[in-house]
Amino acid sequence: MTRFGIEEEFMLLDEDTLVPVPLGSAARTALPSGSGEVMKEFLTSQIEVATSPVSTLADAGRELRAFREGLDAFARRHAAVAIGTGTPFGIGPETSVSASERYSTIAHRLGHIVDGHHVNGLHLHIEVADEEARVRAMNAVRPWMPTLLALSGNSPFADAQDTGYQSWRSIVMRRLPLAGCPPHFQDFDDYRSTVDGLVRQGVISDIASVSWAARLSANYPTIEIRVFDAQLAVADTLLLAAVGRALAVSAPGDPRAHDTDSIQASLWAASRDGLDATLIDPETDALASARDLAALLLRTITPALEESGDLAFVQEHLDRVVRSGNGAQRQRTAYAENGIAGLRSLGCAVALPGETEAGETMTGMPGTGVPGEWNA
Template identity: 70%
Template sequence: MTRFGIEEEFQLLDEDTLVPVPLGSAARAALPSGTGEVKKEFLTSQVEFSTSPVDTLAAAGEELMAFRRALASFAHDRGAVAIGSGTPFGIGPEASVFASERYDTVAHWLGHIVDSHHVNALHLHVEVPDEEDRVRALNAVRPWMPTLLAVSGNSPFADGHDTGHASWRTVIMRRLPLSGCPPHFRDMRHYRSEVDRLVAQQVIPDIASVCWAARLSANYPTVELRLFDAQLSPEDALLLAALGRALVESATSAGDPVHTGDDIQASLWAAARAGLGATLVDPSSGRLIAAKDAVCLLLQTISPALEKSGDLAFVTDGLDRVLRTGTGAQRQRAAYAEGGITALRALHAVASDSEVHDAAGQQ
């Protein structure tokens, strides 16, 4: 089976105000790096966990659950809560950047943008050994990105307010020069030349700063999907991993349909704004389609790959659950409407300690 890896970014918030607190370094020092890897992140209030390269959802789920439980315990002991959300509820003071040569460079590049750049993502790496296959997969993934975003939006709050968006993180990311939909590339040579030109132009400081919603990893032989908000629960994260892996697997054997970047960018905006209530551009026909119908079309498209990996039942159940109970953004809004910060904090705590769905554990 195709190997993949999940990178999850978490933010540590004061349990009473849900404002970021600078506990990232302490968390990295205290938490074990056994299976998977605990890493620094851009802000002092953040910590990142990367799974090992794995080939099953069950293996990824074990690592995600172990880290989330350890992080939740660490936070609780310090009067904090660790959240899996694209943005924190409250911002408070300006963002504090973790001191390092690279992050100092990125902060200088971002300028004033960095002061409110509180964003947390889930990144999915899908291994594709052949570099030209990687380019073809990246091209084929492009038109499906809005559908994936509609399913995964999980950042409705910022600055203590409802933003009116399902993925406010996506809106924040649009301030960066290479956000959203990547261009269509002819081959690997074209990809490399375009990225090198952007670095030479000083649009980005280095190759690692490519911020498209999907890109080719600079360090691994992978297609990297970067459009997902951080997720409430490990079950949510695994659903996105299964969808993303199957889509990349399906794409490597597909042709190279060219969809206009403007169409995809518009659909990404719609998905960020309205989530599963959005109207998107159909990746197959180019006609307008309801996001929920696009989800069904995506499942139909990737079902052969899901069957091959044994993930079809898990993904079918997971999508049914999201369509029935809502995305992370919808669940956060419902909790806040019911009980304010107290209920929102409880939602994050329960999600961090939730069990992975049986279908993932039975692989």
């Protein structure tokens, strides 16, 4: 079974104002081992966890739940809330760039962009051993990225106001040198020569600074899907992981070089309107609703989901999101009903409302795999 890994970014916020607070370093020190690899992130208010390379959603879920439970307990001890959201509700003066030579180089290069770059994403690594197959997988994911963003939009607020967008994070990301849809690449040499040229030009500082919504990992034999906002609950993250893996392993499909500008336009529409957006159909290039494309995506990846044992889980939770809304809609509802207290209640959610045992009752959860290390 194809292995995958998940990287989740969280922001630590003051519990009363939901303004970022610089607790990332303290949280990394305090969190126990055994809950994934806890890593420094770009801002001092952020923290990131990376799962082991795993084969099943069950294994990923155990690591993600353990980390969220530990992070939530830490935040409560420090009058803070840790939340999986693409952008924080409020922006305060206390946040700064984490101490790191690489981060300092990036911050100097980006200049004033850094001051408003409060973003949190969900990154999904899918193991693809062959370099050329990795490029084919990324090309296959490209036209589906707007649908993935519509499903995962979870950043409606910034600067203590409603932005009018479902994914404000993806709008903020557009200011980076490389953002949104990557080009269509002919082969692995085409990818590497393009990225190496950008480094030589000084557009990015190194190959790990590529910020397209999908890229080839600089360190592992993986394709990395980065289009997703950070997610509120573990079930949300696992849904996107299952869908992303199935899409990548279904890759050999359509060899067409889908128009980058059309995909970029659909990404903007998805960031604005989420599941209510009108997007470009990856199969016909006609206009279609995001909800119809979510159904088409499910039909497209069903064979891969059946092979991995994830079909029942994806059917249940994809239907939930399409019916009840993505994270942005849930945040707006919580804020409308109870203001900042409503948003605070979503912090570092492990289970969805109505679940028990931190999501263990989710339908279709597959069995245990064997985690290991990527063969870099």
